[in-house]
Amino acid sequence: MIVTIDGPAGSGKSSAARMLAEELGFIHLNSGAIFRAIGVAAQEQGVPLDDEAALEQVGRRMKFSFYDQNTKMSGIFVDGVDWGQLILTEDAGKVASRIAVFQRVRDVAAELQRNAGQNGNIVVEGRDAGSVIFPDADFKFYLDASVDVRARRRLRQLESATVTLEPIRQKVDSIGQDFDSVHGDFDSIRRDIAERDLRDSTRTIAPQTCPKDALRIDTSDISLAEVVAKMVAVVESFELNDVQSGV
Numbered sequence: 305m306i307v308t309i310d311g312p313a314g315s316g317k318s319s320a321a322r323m324l325a326e327e328l329g330f331i332h333l334n335s336g337a338i339f340r341a342i343g344v345a346a347q348e349q350g351v352p353l354d355d356e357a358a359l360e361q362v363g364r365r366m367k368f369s370f371y372d373q374n375t376k377m378s379g380i381f382v383d384g385v386d387w388g389q390l391i392l393t394e395d396a397g398k399v400a401s402r403i404a405v406f407q408r409v410r411d412v413a414a415e416l417q418r419n420a421g422q423n424g425n426i427v428v429e430g431r432d433a434g435s436v437i438f439p440d441a442d443f444k445f446y447l448d449a450s451v452d453v454r455a456r457r458r459l460r461q462l463e464s465a466t467v468t469l470e471p472i473r474q475k476v477d478s479i480g481q482d483f484d485s486v487h488g489d490f491d492s493i494r495r496d497i498a499e500r501d502l503r504d505s506t507r508t509i510a511p512q513t514c515p516k517d518a519l520r521i522d523t524s525d526i527s528l529a530e531v532v533a534k535m536v537a538v539v540e541s542f543e544l545n546d547v548q549s550g551v
């Protein structure tokens with residue numbers, strides 16, 4: 305079974321995807337993390353962020369995995385190292401959005417997602433998971449919320465990440481990312497999110513969109529637990545229908 309969750313930054317899709325995957329016993333694949341990781345690696349290697357061919361090579365040289373057999377946890381691992389915290393900054397999100405306009409970079413991310421989905425039982429989140437990567441997914445969701453709500457959430461998320469991020473501060477500094485963007489402030493985060501919304505939804509290749517056959521959930525006024533409960537209910541009701549109809 306393949307479940308896709310698309311939506312803009314701060315819509316709650318990462319938390320919802322993680323919880324839904326846990327609930328269903330599936331792998332969770334955060335495709336935004338792939339773009340973030342390629343961007344961070346490019347910065348580390350001094351590769352210009354507008355050099356499409358070089359960015360593709362950066363991505364192809366990275367050995368990605370999305371599940372740690374030892375801890376039995378989903379995440380983003382590059383050459384076996386957990387990159388989850390390294391790619392958390394607002395800067396990493398902005399860089400990801402910039403390089404995500406390139407077809408050759410998107411091809412790298414698409415291959416990784418489709419390979420990971422080969423065995424099924426996966427929840428994939430992103431911008432084009434249901435529209436381009438897995439158009440035949442079994443269940444598609446699209447999460448959205450107002451820009452203000454999303455900026456507030458993102459700020460809280462960054463604030464709570466600060467302490468655990470401290471050990472990798474030096475690495476973040478060394479690649480020229482603004483460490484303050486780990487802390488952020490409401491106005492600049494709101495501005496960044498609005499900018500990213502515009503770039504991600506107006507690019508010509510695989511723009512952020514709500515797939516026609518996705519269930520759209522506005523998460524502005526409901527809790528994460530409620531969002532996940534809705535999703536679980538949808539998945540379970542269809543499973544029940546299948547059993548009843550003998551599929």
Ligand code: DC
Pocket residue numbers: 312313314335336337339340397400401404429430431432433500504
């Ligand atoms: O989900 P996120 O905010 O971590 O994603 C960071 C950026 O990566 C986002 O602004 C656009 C890009 N992205 C994309 O183009 N396609 C995806 N499937 C996921 C992310």
